Amino acid sequence: MIERKFVAQKMKELLVQNFMGQQLGKGKYSYFEIKKTPLGEKIIIFTTRPGLIVGKKGENIKYLTQQLKTKFNMENPQIEVAEVYNPDLDAQTVAEQIVNVFERYGPKRFKAIGYKSLQRIIDAGAMGAEIVISGRGVPSSRAKTWRFYAGYLKKSGDISQNKVVRGESVANLKSGSIGIKVAIMHPDIVLPDRIEVHKPEDQTVKIEAVTEEKEEEEAKEDKPKKAKKKKVKESDKSNDSKSEKAEEVKENLPESENKEESKVKENGKD
Numbered sequence: 001m002i003e004r005k006f007v008a009q010k011m012k013e014l015l016v017q018n019f020m021g022q023q024l025g026k027g028k029y030s031y032f033e034i035k036k037t038p039l040g041e042k043i044i045i046f047t048t049r050p051g052l053i054v055g056k057k058g059e060n061i062k063y064l065t066q067q068l069k070t071k072f073n074m075e076n077p078q079i080e081v082a083e084v085y086n087p088d089l090d091a092q093t094v095a096e097q098i099v100n101v102f103e104r105y106g107p108k109r110f111k112a113i114g115y116k117s118l119q120r121i122i123d124a125g126a127m128g129a130e131i132v133i134s135g136r137g138v139p140s141s142r143a144k145t146w147r148f149y150a151g152y153l154k155k156s157g158d159i160s161q162n163k164v165v166r167g168e169s170v171a172n173l174k175s176g177s178i179g180i181k182v183a184i185m186h187p188d189i190v191l192p193d194r195i196e197v198h199k200p201e202d203q204t205v206k207i208e209a210v211t212e213e214k215e216e217e218e219a220k221e222d223k224p225k226k227a228k229k230k231k232v233k234e235s236d237k238s239n240d241s242k243s244e245k246a247e248e249v250k251e252n253l254p255e256s257e258n259k260e261e262s263k264v265k266e267n268g269k270d
Contacts, residue, residue, distance in 0.1 A: 016072060020045070023064060026169070027096040028052050030084050040076030043068075048087045088124035091167030091182040098131075098180050102171040107137050107178060114148040121150075121184060128153035128185040136176030143176075153185050163189050 013034050020032060020043070033044040047053050054061055061079050068077040087093045094117055101113050114131050121129040128151030136143045154160040164185050171178045 012072065016043070016068070019067070019071070020064070023067070024053065027100060030090050030092045030167075037078070040078055041074055042078045042080065044080045044082055046082045046084050046090075048084045048090070048093055050081045050083050053081050086124055088120045089126055089165075089184060089186060091165045091184045092169070093167070094121065094131075094184075095167040095169040095180045095182045098133075098182075099169045099171040099178075102137075102173065102178055107171075107173060107175070108139055110138060110146070110178075114146065118148045118150055125187045126184050127151055127187050127189065130181075130183045132181040133178060135178040137171065137173045137178035139175070151185070153183060154191075159189065159191065 016034060017032050021029070024045075028049060029045050029047045031046050033046070035042045035044070045053055061081075064079055065077050068074045068079075084090050084093065098113060098117055102110070110133055114133055118129055118131055128149070130147065130149040130153055132145060132147050134143070134145035138144050138146065154164060164183055166184075167182045169180050171180065
């Protein structure tokens with residue numbers, strides 16, 4: 001059955017993670033990733049202190065690879081160490097830091113420790129965070145639960161299950177055990193209910209281009225009309241000049257010719 005193969009694979013990954021956690025110890029790593037490659041199985045250890053994981057001349061890496069071959073029948077396990085660049089945004093690292101403070105100085109000032117660690121998470125750029133401190137070790141007559149939260153944090157849905165980073169750790173004290181749970185919502189998470197309204201683009205350039213084209217077209221249409229008006233005026237001027245010349249010629253003619261013209265006109269009337 002295919003389902004049994006998947007269940008067996010997940011069980012193997014869980015056993016490998018538990019074994020690596022026991023070998024490395026608390027506070028030295030954040031989380032693991034197991035990937036399958038053509039050369040073999042690749043195990044990536046994410047940590048804030050890679051020097052402690054590698055050891056002197058890679059002794060710890062060599063020891064872990066031999067143990068994985070013998071206990072889990074891995075043919076060619078490859079172990080890589082990756083550094084966590086911002087430990088304040090890693091939930092497991094924050095939980096381990098709180099446990100170290102409790103084991104060193106005790107749980108009397110647990111409120112100050114919770115608020116300080118929460119403030120460091122928010123200052124690192126997280127969208128929201130929550131720290132839960134609970135157990136018999138908290139200073140009180142009974143077991144209590146204290147919750148410190150800030151910002152915006154999803155509690156249900158796909159984003160809460162797959163995007164929100166969670167970490168857990170336990171501090172074993174003389175007064176009792178204290179459990180710490182940390183949940184962090186990273187700033188690069190895209191929420192489906194967030195709507196961004198884009199501002200409309202400036203269209204002034206396009207409008208100016210259209211007006212210039214219209215002005216050019218109107219200028220082309222007006223040019224031939226003005227030319228026609230000028231031609232009409234020139235013809236009127238030519239007619240006026242011709243009539244003036246004819247009158248001047250008549251005035252310059254002698255009186256005899258004028259009389260003959262008047263007689264001819266009278267005979268025509270008769």
